[in-house]
Amino acid sequence: MNITFFLGGMAALLLIGIPVAFALGLLAIGGMYLFNGGAFSLSQIPIISYKSLDDFTLTALPMYVLMSQVLVVSGVGRDLYEMASKWFRHLPGGLAIATLFCCAIFAAISGSSVATAVTVGAVALPEMTKRGYDKRTVLGLLAAGGTLGILIPPSVPMIIYGSVTGESIGKLFVAGIIPGILLTIVFMIYASWKTRHIKEKPATWSERLEASKTAVWGLILPVIVVGGIYTGVFTPTEAAAIGAMASILISIFVYRSFTFSNIKAIILSTVKTNAMILMIIVGAMLLGYIMTILQIPQTITQFATSQQVSPWVIFVLVNIVLLILGCFLETISILVITLPILYPIITALGFDPIWFAVVMVVNMELALITPPVGLNLFVLKGLDKTNTIAEIVRGVVPYALIMMLFIVVLAIFPELATILIDRVK
Numbered sequence: 001m002n003i004t005f006f007l008g009g010m011a012a013l014l015l016i017g018i019p020v021a022f023a024l025g026l027l028a029i030g031g032m033y034l035f036n037g038g039a040f041s042l043s044q045i046p047i048i049s050y051k052s053l054d055d056f057t058l059t060a061l062p063m064y065v066l067m068s069q070v071l072v073v074s075g076v077g078r079d080l081y082e083m084a085s086k087w088f089r090h091l092p093g094g095l096a097i098a099t100l101f102c103c104a105i106f107a108a109i110s111g112s113s114v115a116t117a118v119t120v121g122a123v124a125l126p127e128m129t130k131r132g133y134d135k136r137t138v139l140g141l142l143a144a145g146g147t148l149g150i151l152i153p154p155s156v157p158m159i160i161y162g163s164v165t166g167e168s169i170g171k172l173f174v175a176g177i178i179p180g181i182l183l184t185i186v187f188m189i190y191a192s193w194k195t196r197h198i199k200e201k202p203a204t205w206s207e208r209l210e211a212s213k214t215a216v217w218g219l220i221l222p223v224i225v226v227g228g229i230y231t232g233v234f235t236p237t238e239a240a241a242i243g244a245m246a247s248i249l250i251s252i253f254v255y256r257s258f259t260f261s262n263i264k265a266i267i268l269s270t271v272k273t274n275a276m277i278l279m280i281i282v283g284a285m286l287l288g289y290i291m292t293i294l295q296i297p298q299t300i301t302q303f304a305t306s307q308q309v310s311p312w313v314i315f316v317l318v319n320i321v322l323l324i325l326g327c328f329l330e331t332i333s334i335l336v337i338t339l340p341i342l343y344p345i346i347t348a349l350g351f352d353p354i355w356f357a358v359v360m361v362v363n364m365e366l367a368l369i370t371p372p373v374g375l376n377l378f379v380l381k382g383l384d385k386t387n388t389i390a391e392i393v394r395g396v397v398p399y400a401l402i403m404m405l406f407i408v409v410l411a412i413f414p415e416l417a418t419i420l421i422d423r424v425k
Contacts, residue, residue: 003296006031006287010337020333021276024283031290045286052285053278056237057163061277063240064154066270067247068110073262074251076218077119080105083208083215085127090202093195095131096141097188099124103145104152104184108222109247111154113368117146117379125383132198139387140395141191143376147365147403148187150331152180153226154240157331157364160281161357164339169236170229171421175354176361177226178416183362183406190398217250230420277332284336291340301344311349312411318342319363319407326367330375334367335360358417359410366403369396 006027013023032041071077084098084105091097099120106116121142128138150157153173162169203211225243228234234242251258258266291297304314325334346356368376377392410416 003299005034006291006296014328020329021279021283024280024287024333024337028283028286028290031287031294036290036293044289048286048289049282052282055163057159057169058278058281060154060169060237060240061156061159062270062274063237063244064111064156064159065273065277066266067240067244068112068115069266069270069273070244070247070251070258071106071110072115072119073266074247074257075255076109076215076221076250077102077106078123079211079215080218081120081123081127083211086203086208086211089200091192092197092199093192094200095124095128095133095198096137096191096195099128099138099141100145100148100184100188100191103142103148104180105218105222107149107152107180108154108226109218109243110149111156113146113149113365113376114379116149117142117376118383120145121380121383125380131200133195135384135387136391136395137194138395139380139384139392140397140399141187143369143374143380143392143396144187144399144403146376146379147368148180148184150364150368151176151183151358151361153177153229154236154243155361156277157335157361158357159236160277160332160335161339161360163281164336165343165353165357167353167357171354172357173226173236174230174420175358175417177420179358179362179406179410182416183403186402186406187399190402194398217254221246221250280332281336284333284340287337288340297341297344300341301348304345305348311351314345314349315351315411318345319359322360322363323366323370326363326374327370328373329367330373331364331367334364352414352418354421355410355414355417359407362403362407362410366400369393369400 009027009030010023013026014020018026029042029045032044033039081098081102084101085095088094088098088101102120102124103116106120107113110116124142125138129135153176155173155176158172158176159169161167162172221243224246225239228242229236229239248258307314322334322338325338329337343353347353368374371377371389371393377389377396380392381387381389
């Protein structure tokens with residue numbers, strides 16, 4: 001009865017167009033009123049709301065979002081793309097390889113898939129189509145390449161995962177390094193094969209060195225942020241503040257793009273993004289409170305662990321559920337809604353929670369490119385209004401299949417996600 005109320009209520013509220021944060025909150029309030037003492041239980045709302053945001057790990061979130069917004073308006077993405085094109089364009093499908101390389105580097109700077117898709121796409125889309133690349137292929141490549149922003153650290157979904165589960169943000173960040181690099185390489189191999197008929201004259205060494213010198217500031221940022229965390233020089237929260245400050249200084253003194261005219265836009269965009277994420281967290285924590293009172297997560301965990309089936313069967317079912325949810329919800333919503341239920345199940349079945357974080361983020365990458373609400377699809381549609389969402393989806397299907405196969409690889413070789421984390425506190 002209780003589970004039916006929450007599942008049916010969530011579906012109904014989302015179908016009528018209620019924003020996710022408010023749908024979660026309304027459902028939680030309804031559950032408190034009906035199942036936990038009527039109007040008196042509503043006095044818990046401000047207490048739970050405050051506690052859900054009174055979390056030190058969440059202080060990193062605004063800084064990473066700010067860093068992402070600053071870099072979008074700077075010239076970092078343009079210079080990274082120019083450097084990558086000089087180094088890779090002579091290879092079969094060289095600009096496709098360069099674009100994915102640029103996506104990976106920008107992902108390691110910004111931590112945002114949308115920022116990666118927008119920044120790299122704005123430069124790469126006209127350049128690649130001008131040089132004979134099929135537009136559908138380019139749009140699919142950019143949509144998939146943009147998803148790397150949430151796997152390669154820093155990663156906003158990893159921060160949310162750590163905040164909800166209590167796992168180390170530093171370990172979560174580091175766990176995404178090898179899988180992120182491997183997935184980028186596989187994307188490159190496929191893109192090179194797909195566009196192998198296009199090959200350009202190689203750049204001279206002087207052109208390569210000049211482009212690299214210009215782009216060096218973009219290459220330094222991920223070294224500072226991720227390298228500092230891995231070596232223990234600073235915590236992920238300190239890394240967020242240092243990265244945000246470094247991005248501002250680079251934009252001011254190197255690119256001269258951080259002007260008074262765009263400061264307002266940067267701040268407003270940062271505030272809106274953070275407010276959206278934090279409101280979803282508050283709504284999810286309110287819903288989590290009443291579901292815990294009613295012992296719904298415990299009941300589901302007990303049911304899952306009591307089944308006479310292999311834990312891998314449950315793992316497959318979890319991935320199917322995440323894939324379905326990814327078609328209708330955005331990544332932050334999926335994380336905060338499902339983690340209070342999935343995390344106890346995964347740990348009870350004996351799976352490594354850090355490894356599962358990487359698996360879950362790959363699922364969130366899929367959510368960014370699966371219709372009808374894949375965010376990166378609409379980002380690319382905004383960059384080129386001559387193509388339909390259906391055409392972009394056709395271009396992105398091969399990369400979605402690669403991600404699904406990559407989840408299988410992670411299941412077979414979990415060390416890919418855990419081999420580096422022992423040195424991180």
